[in-house]
Amino acid sequence: MKRIALWTGVGLMAAAAVAALLLFTCVFGNHTYRAATCTEPEACTRCGKTRGEPLGHDESAAACEAPAVCRRCGAVLSAPLGHDFLPADCEHPQICARCGITRGEPLGHVFAPATCTAPEICTRCGITRGEPLGHDMTAPTFQTPAICTRCGLKDGEALPPALLGKALNELAVGVPAPYTTAGYEDRDVDVTGTVEIADYTVTAGDDDFPPRAGYEWHIATVRLVFEGDDAKSNGALNAWTYGDWYLCDNAMTAADDDGLRAFVADWYGTRVTCWQKTGPAIESDWYDRALRFTWREGVLVPEGYDGVLLIFCNYRLLKDAPGPYLPASAALDETTSVFRMK
Ligand SMILES: [Zn+2]
Ligand SMILES: [Zn+2]
Ligand SMILES: [Zn+2]
Ligand SMILES: [Zn+2]
Numbered sequence: 529m530k531r532i533a534l535w536t537g538v539g540l541m542a543a544a545a546v547a548a549l550l551l552f553t554c555v556f557g558n559h560t561y562r563a564a565t566c567t568e569p570e571a572c573t574r575c576g577k578t579r580g581e582p583l584g585h586d587e588s589a590a591a592c593e594a595p596a597v598c599r600r601c602g603a604v605l606s607a608p609l610g611h612d613f614l615p616a617d618c619e620h621p622q623i624c625a626r627c628g629i630t631r632g633e634p635l636g637h638v639f640a641p642a643t644c645t646a647p648e649i650c651t652r653c654g655i656t657r658g659e660p661l662g663h664d665m666t667a668p669t670f671q672t673p674a675i676c677t678r679c680g681l682k683d684g685e686a687l688p689p690a691l692l693g694k695a696l697n698e699l700a701v702g703v704p705a706p707y708t709t710a711g712y713e714d715r716d717v718d719v720t721g722t723v724e725i726a727d728y729t730v731t732a733g734d735d736d737f738p739p740r741a742g743y744e745w746h747i748a749t750v751r752l753v754f755e756g757d758d759a760k761s762n763g764a765l766n767a768w769t770y771g772d773w774y775l776c777d778n779a780m781t782a783a784d785d786d787g788l789r790a791f792v793a794d795w796y797g798t799r800v801t802c803w804q805k806t807g808p809a810i811e812s813d814w815y816d817r818a819l820r821f822t823w824r825e826g827v828l829v830p831e832g833y834d835g836v837l838l839i840f841c842n843y844r845l846l847k848d849a850p851g852p853y854l855p856a857s858a859a860l861d862e863t864t865s866v867f868r869m870k
């Protein structure tokens with residue numbers, strides 16, 4: 529009986545020990561794990577034994593102004609990215625390439641002025657505004673083609689001279705040419721001699737040819753010589769008139785007190801007053817059986833004008849002329865000699 533009680537006691541003690549071991553130790557493999565965390569694996573609350581791996585953070589994406597964080601534990605994992613601003617341009621402020629937030633103001637266009645052929649254009653971005661101005665063409669003149677007053681573009685040709693293409697017997701300086709005109713005694717009979725431009729100068733002026741600002745004198749020294757028998761018996765009457773390469777006819781007024789006759793030239797599209805003067809005779813007589821006339825003919829024209837024609841014709845053409853000179857269109861034919869005072 530005692531023996532049974534003894535064993536009963538032993539059994540109770542053993543059971544108590546087992547219970548204690550169960551309750552307070554993990555010797556039977558009875559671990560009690562708490563859940564894993566981002567950084568810790570499952571671990572036994574009693575003995576610290578671990579199982580498995582940490583969960584690792586559940587990382588959110590960082591944004592311009594927000595850091596990357598763990599959705600589970602809230603740990604901050606990286607700094608905000610900061611904005612990635614693109615430069616401003618004419619029409620847009622700075623803008624973040626990532627989030628679209630803007631900063632500042634657009635720069636605005638910087639327009640260069642329009643030209644004849646291009647509208648206003650932004651020097652920064654190249655955008656255009658409005659239309660090209662178009663050319664502002666002048667009318668052509670005898671001296672220039674049509675030309676744009678703004679950009680200088682030339683279009684076409686200068687106006688054609690009135691006498692372009694007309695055959696003229698042009699005199700060269702120092703080269704006598706035949707000259708036929710009316711006799712002095714019998715004006716119905718022709719007399720033939722020579723006409724020569726003995727000298728030609730372009731000058732500001734001199735005692736006989738008064739200077740004028742902006743003008744220049746074109747002066748020809750003319751020499752007519754008659755030495756044939758026809759002239760010896762009949763004499764000769766010289767005759768000359770003026771024309772214009774561009775306008776052909778050059779109507780001249782009567783001479784003023786200085787011997788100046790006004791006429792008009794077309795100079796760069798403007799009608800410009802010019803003057804003519806016949807200088808005093810240098811020779812006008814018989815010299816050694818030759819009848820010689822030498823004198824200077826001058827025209828006062830704008831500097832550079834090259835259109836005046838000095839025309840030697842038969843006196844009979846001129847004698848009924850309404851003024852001192854015959855219109856060139858009535859004088860120019862195959863018998864006249866022409867010197868262009870250019
Ligand atoms: Zn344990
Ligand atoms: Zn975490
Ligand atoms: Zn941003
Ligand atoms: Zn622009």
Ligand SMILES: [Zn+2]
Nearest residue numbers: 644663676679
């Ligand atoms: Zn233009």
